[in-house]
Amino acid sequence: MSGTPGARRGRGRPPASERAEGPGARERILEAARSEFAERGYDKTSVRGIAKAAGVDAALVHHYFGTKDEVFAAAVEVSFEPALIIPAVLGAGPEGIGERLARYFIGVWENPATRAPLLAIIRSALTHEAAAKVLRGFVLRRLLERVAADLAVPDPKFRAELAASHMIGIAILRYVIQVEPLASADPEEIVAMVAPTLQRYLTEA
């Protein structure tokens, strides 16, 4: 599990700087990492910069998370946390699953607070292999496997990835490239068109 988000969490006795910073330091570091990666991009973000933004010593960031890649992985995990409830969305049964999932995805993207870190992650993954590797590991091993586990179709991971690809593509055209009329379309118009697609991928053999 090396390289897994949180793998270094709590390893050994905390350094003096942690004891000085108090128990909220880990959360502050994660929050700072999310902002730094979102604002500066993968390349220009450093462990030192994250530490400074969090008001802690760089040694503490290393203690909790390890390398820059591992801090990135932890920040990805935090950003995708809302997506981890997807299995619950799926778990409500096959009927209407496409619509529930489409509405859920659009909701995450419509909310600027959840959109910004997701965009930052996609941007980083598209431009840096290290970031792509983290996203691949996370998306593949955790999110999509959990989604696929609930599906009663052949090739459930393939199906889950096709559904994810559509939602990612919509997010890119709507929120990043901002092509019209997609960029200004009512979210419910998008849900209405996309729901049958997701329904088919996730439930029809």
Add this chain to the structure above:
Amino acid sequence: MSGTPGARRGRGRPPASERAEGPGARERILEAARSEFAERGYDKTSVRGIAKAAGVDAALVHHYFGTKDEVFAAAVEVSFEPALIIPAVLGAGPEGIGERLARYFIGVWENPATRAPLLAIIRSALTHEAAAKVLRGFVLRRLLERVAADLAVPDPKFRAELAASHMIGIAILRYVIQVEPLASADPEEIVAMVAPTLQRYLTEA
């Protein structure tokens, strides 16, 4: 039409450097621009660097294309040229249009020669607003409008954008993030799953 690819093409009398470089200079510049943007990204590419790679004077690049943004727009246009035959794919009539389009898209992405510049453009557009603007203008004004003109559905541009979003999302997950099993799936498996989606978007009211 200011800022449109090729708008400065052939404006006025060519400078002495062009006459010295011969008639192939414009094509060499475009080829060099494509490579430079693909390899270095939008940020690190300069008109001077493009000129050097093409073996011409920077003034000639300015003469033909204008600013860096305008060179980028021209390079985008060249890279999307294969996509301009899409109206022909669509023009063959509604029956089987989803399958033809899915197979055509996957073919463009499977070919490393056409994939590389497309990836470079998407990467640039995701990280630089100037590049996003160029892609938005091009995709919106030229490609999607031509596609939409052939569709007999309500909101044809919206439908064309939904279809495009799916193919872009697949390209990102398959070729950039490389999630499995999508990354290793047989192209025909993808076509078989995606064709009915495109068919519905482009032909069903």
